[in-house]
Amino acid sequence: MKFVVDQQVEDIEMPENLKLNTFLQEFHSNCPHPECSFGFYGFAFGQSPFPVPKIIQEALIKNADKGAYAAVPGIPELRNAISKYNKHYFGMDIDPKRIYVGPGTKELIFNLLEILHGTVILPTPAWLGYLPQIRFLKKNYHMLSTRSNKKISPNDLRKLALRLQDRQKILILNNPNNPTGLLYDQLELEEIADVCREQNITVISDEIYALTTYNFSKFVSMGKIYPEGTFVTNGLSKSHAAGGYRLGYVVFPQHAVDLKIQFKKILATEYTAVSTPIQHAAVAGFEISKDIDEYFQVTRNIHQIMGEYTYHALTDIEGVKIIKPDATFYLLADFNAFSSDLQNVKISTSQKLSESLIVHPYHTAIVGGDSLVLERTDFSARIAYVDYDGAKVYKNYLDNKPKSLSDREEFVRTNAPKVVSGVEMIRKFFDDVKKKSIAETTSQKKSLTSTI
Ligand SMILES: Cc1ncc(COP(=O)(O)O)c(C=O)c1O
Structure with a gap:
């Protein structure tokens, strides 16, 4: 055959x-x-070389009997824990309803690119995962080369956005950054956010490395600076060394009710929900604890x-x-x-x-x-x-x-x-x-x- x-x-x-x-x-x-x-x-x-935190492993064992499908956006305990985690570590007040759980942020970024109309702006150098997704979805895209400091220049972003015809553009911001290991400070993010507001640019802020920031007090989420236009993605893979658990989440921008309905449609069509025992284990990873x-x-x-x-x-x-x-x-x-x-x-x-x-x-x-x-x-x-x-x-x-x-x-x-x-x-x-x-x-x- x-x-x-x-x-x-x-x-x-x-x-x-x-x-x-x-x-x-x-x-x-x-x-x-x-x-x-x-x-x-x-x-x-x-890949982080550390073992998965013990309390996550134990929670996974304890919840091995959970065989029922979970709700599409995630189990309520997990969305609540992620909301508190965002408050504790990133100083953000997020209604759990704005949080959707998925099988890794890679999949969630793909799903966001599926539902969002517009030309993608990809700053370079970039993580090797974005481009195949953009190409797969046949989206228009433009690279935005960074200068010698390896960070997005707000002026270059503005110039590029002015050249693009689409009424909506999508910027992929990866902060802290893979491959450079660099962190955008508050002022740099504010300058980028100003251009995004002015040029109608939606941001997918991939913050999977947030908790690895060496001087953690310096980390600021784009979700805090540009809450009306930013999708923040994060998960267990890097901070908790649990890439194999395949668990990530996305925080939707404020007031994106219609969009969440569209998103739910996509998730239900493609994978129903993340594995239920994994979601229970993840609760232990996002709950605030000494461990x-x-x-x-x-x-x-x-x-x-x-x-x-x-x-x-x-x-x-x-x-x-x-x-x-x-x-x-x-x-x-x-x-x-x-x-x-x-x-x-x-x-x-x-x-x-x-x-x-x-x-x-x-x-x-x-x-x-x-x-x-x-x-x-x-x-x-x-x-x-x-x-x-x-x-x-x-x-x-x-x-x-x-x-x-x-x-x-x-x-x-x-x-x-x-x-x-x-x-x-x-x-x-x-x-x-x-x-x-x-x-x-x-x-x-x-x-x-x-x-x-
Ligand atoms: C910048 C960046 N985003 C996303 C991912 C994928 O994360 P996940 O395991 O949550 O799909 C990686 C993994 O290497 C990464 O480096």
Whole structure:
């Protein structure tokens, strides 16, 4: 039997995260060197390494008997808990009726893009998940390149919006940001919100990394600044290290009653509701408790320590430029200073750069610029500093909290040796590239002289 795949699906490109997975697996199974059995220095995967908080695990076990379908927007206990969570952590008063629960924020963002008419504005660099969804839905979209500070410029946003014909535009704001790890402060958000009001721009504010903000008092939700035009998405995946639970939520803008009805229609058509036991488990994750609060503090401190180390160790390599991350477990390393050396040794695109770093003898996995919606020749890469045993490191942190700068460095050396060695591999790679590039130039000059 020959199956015919729908053309719409045929036309979709493989999402970047799947491409990356396939590439790493293929590399692994085809690698002839014995060293390959070790695996690789994993700077590529965007997953929190910590265990799911115990109280969530226990709540899941306790609610394993809940076999009935849940209400489409989520069980009332969960919507209430999320409302209180928003009050406690983000200072927002949100009626639980404005909250819809879904199987991860990725799905909810997709659902929002389904119901919202208009051209999508996608600031770059961007998380690799947005573009395949926009393309799948055949929406009009425009990239908005950020400048050297890697944040949206309100003026550039205004200029772009003025060029767009649609009466409604949708801005995807990701704060704190994947891949840069940067946080927008209140003033920056207010300036963006002013342009959005003026130009009728609806915002999808993806705040999945909010609770990882190292200095949490600095985090401000766009939902607070532009409540009438912002959809805020958040969930369990990053803050609670529970991506596999597939639970996210969206807070609708104030007064969006009609829209909620349309949204409910979509959710009921596509997936009915999130798994009921998972929703009960999530209540324990969103309820305010000492356990969860301590979990947030410990995990964000460890992310910060790992981030500081990675930032300093990488910027120590001459030519590497990074803006220090404020949140998440990522930073964006700019290797463009090596551009001509890379071109000289036939590494002409960011994809080639990722491929060259993964092969023997480097074994280092990064996410290259092409997967971050950057130009193919932009040698920037996302570095995720999470390649360590989260459960062990969490315990070691509690047993002996590193205080001084040297304690913190020692903490990384002891607890995350693969992060330390991985950075050294990146250094070695660029040293080798420079050497090969010099050798290449010399041999080109020689052959030129011999032909003359
Ligand atoms: C910026 C960003 N948004 C959304 C997601 C997806 O989150 P969820 O697991 O809630 O679908 C991710 C996951 O990597 C992400 O990095």
